[in-house]
Amino acid sequence: MTEVHSEEHSSLIKTPKQLVVVMLLSFIVPVAAILLLVKLITGDMHIDPNSSAMTEDAIAQRLKPVGEVRMVGDAQSAATIEAAGTAAPEAAASGAGTGEQVFNTVCQACHAAGVAGAPKTGDTAAWQPRIAQGIEVLYASAINGKNLMPAKGGATGSPDADIKAAVDLMVAKSK
Ligand code: HEC
Incomplete structure (x- = not known):
């Protein structure tokens, strides 16, 4: 060679x-x-900035981490689960917490996905007639239970004030 x-x-x-x-x-x-x-x-490589693959959502979708825990429901439930990630341990340890902790750990178990016919958090149509009953009625339903909704969502150790705060939160998110 x-x-x-x-x-x-x-x-x-x-x-x-x-x-x-x-x-x-x-x-x-x-x-x-x-x-x-x-x-x-x-x-x-013709990159068309208007193509559907180049929207911010599509890019975020491609860039997002692989492992993400998401429960059935909507974007909102994903957000509350993220919040629960930080709030849950204390609430579980003490058995009680702030209204937000109760909301994230107890109430959302049913109300995020609408388990057993629970009105979904954020579903304004489902909540409208319930909100119309007045907040005191909702407090009473949440504290004493109503049909398949257990008293205090099952967290009977939680003070009434926390349950009321959780109702306030749920209502605020569902208006
Ligand atoms: C085991 C599932 C479950 C859990 C946990 C749960 N709920 Fe419910 N909730 C329901 C169901 C089912 C209904 C619908 C009851 C009905 O109207 O028949 C409901 C209805 C409600 C209503 C509307 C009541 C009315 O009078 O219209 C409120 C307010 C409420 N829940 C608040 C809460 C709060 C606050 C928590 C957490 C402390 C909670 N729920 C936890 C299942 C649950």
Whole structure:
């Protein structure tokens, strides 16, 4: 191989001028080839900023972490689950917490996805007639239970004030 190579050279290059030309070409040709390749590759990638793959949602979707816990419901339940991630441990440990902790850990178990016919948090249509009953009625239903809704959502150790705060939160999110 190397022999063939040097033979070629000895036969083709006869003057110093030719040598210079060959050396220059051997430098310019690869560089030009690389430039052309780069242009070929990048020129082929037509990124249409208006395509559906380039919307902010689609990009966020592609960039988001792989592991994400999400319960049935809607975006809101995902948000409350995220909040519960920080609030839950204390509430579970003490058995009681603030209204928001009760809401996240106890009430959302049914009200996020509408378990057993529970009106979903954020479902304004489902909540409208209930809100119309007046907040005191809702407090009473939440504290004493109503049909399949257990008293205090089952968290009977929670003070009434926390249950009321949870009702307030649920109503505020569902107006
Ligand atoms: C085991 C599931 C479950 C849990 C846990 C639960 N709920 Fe409910 N909730 C229901 C169901 C089912 C209904 C619908 C009851 C009906 O109207 O028949 C309901 C209805 C309600 C209503 C409307 C009552 C009315 O008078 O219209 C409120 C307010 C409410 N829940 C608040 C809460 C609060 C606050 C918590 C947390 C402390 C909670 N719920 C936890 C199942 C649950």
